[in-house]
Amino acid sequence: MAFTRATGKHRAPGRMTRRGANIAGVATLTAAGVIGTLGSPALAADLEAAVAEDTTPAAPDSPATPVRAIVIDDSLAAEIDAQADAQRLAAQQAAAAKAAAETAARAEAEAKRKAEARAKEIREDKERAARAAERERLNAYRLPVAGSPVTTGYRTGGGLWSSGSHSGVDFRAASGTSVVAVGAGTVVEAGWGGAYGNNVVIRMNDGTYTQYGHLSSVGVSVGQGVAPGTPVGVAGSTGNSTGPHLHFEARTSEEYGSDIDPVAYLRAHGVGV
Template sequence: MAFTRATGKHRAPGRMTRRSANIASVATLTATGVIGTLASPALAAEAGATLAQEAAPAAPVRAIVIDDSLAAKIDAQADAQRLAAQKAAKAKAEAKAAARAKAEAKRKAEARAKEAREAEERAARVAERKRLNAYRLPVAGSSVTTGYRTGGALWSSGSHSGVDFRATSGTSVVAVGAGTVVEAGWGGAYGNNVVIRMNDGTYTQYGHLASVGVNVGQGVSPGTSIGLSGSTGNSTGPHLHFEARTSAEYGTDIDPVAYLRSHGVGV
């Protein structure tokens, strides 16, 4: 049968309790002189050493002390790091702002360039329309020598169906406006002639030419050379016979001078 340790008030004192009691006893005996008289010198010495050890203060704990100069250096380093971080953030923000400003400037420049190109294109179109819609004299710097509806035996109808412009032989004859050539070649009493259907739906005729310089179906612009003046067909001398018509057929003539003036030509 196993033995068990007693509990409660009958339990034997622990090691620390026994030691403390021993020390207390030794102290009492030492104080009363009993140790010195009854115990051996070795026992007395051991008891004294134990008492001194128990009464001695605990060893001090070492602490790390940072002097002011080191703390200042640490603070300065921290401040420098914060400043560097702030500068880096500011530089990054400024770089982004500069990039945005550059992109915006580029966009505006491209928009201005586009507007300029569009304005130039519009101006070019307007100029081209004006050029195509502009009319001029069939012989530059010339004047009318025989007027419209002038009577006489020279014309089979009894009157002049057009006007005659002064022109020496070989003078350049041009289209008065934009249109398409519908007749080019011999025209009987008109001699060598050219008929043009104008873009406004009217027709113009150029007669008595020495030579023809265009072909049927060819498009012409104001000022396009169509031939050279002469005296072919029913003619009494070099000049240009010019007619304006509402159709390509003979007998649909209108006043050539009024026609040119209605298109801004000074005659």
């Protein structure tokens, strides 16, 4: 195909031709398929109408091939340029939109990652706090009978005890009063204990032992784990007893005779007696 200036009476008298860069631009648009895919049917029709068969004879040494000449006026060329610019702008806008979407997706993913990390941190903090609270609860000590005073002190002498002195302390407790473990540990004795009547002995978590005597009934069994405040029985007056009360002992071992001062023991564990 060759681009030539229109001549002869068959061309419109006022039509202008675009040469040089304009014709080269049309050739480029034609080769790239832009003209054939113009968004405006009217523009495509105008361009088609501007293409005419030219019967200009070929040079003697050239093949006798008809030459198609394209004649484009200024308004049509401007419309073609505008269409090309619009396509480039649309492509740029699409690329910018895609980049913005990818940036937004990355930001959303990062925000989600941070939120999950923060939620995990909060959950772990709560779990640590719960474990700490549980340790504190298990390490806490309390009175075996809530709000009860000591009525008979440690090492009080008299004929009521076979050893000649009191091996523990007595807490005032009416029959049926709940008796609880003073701290966390494991039950090593639960049942009849001779002069102690119905009694419970607990090996505490710190390696010491506590005893609860003269119970009317026992509420735990050997091998059972207890926490501070776990009910172990009900106060009564079984065994060698002159009336309802709780006999409480603290020992360094399970054996009789290893007793230590129960009041000092409880105070050492933060209990006000």
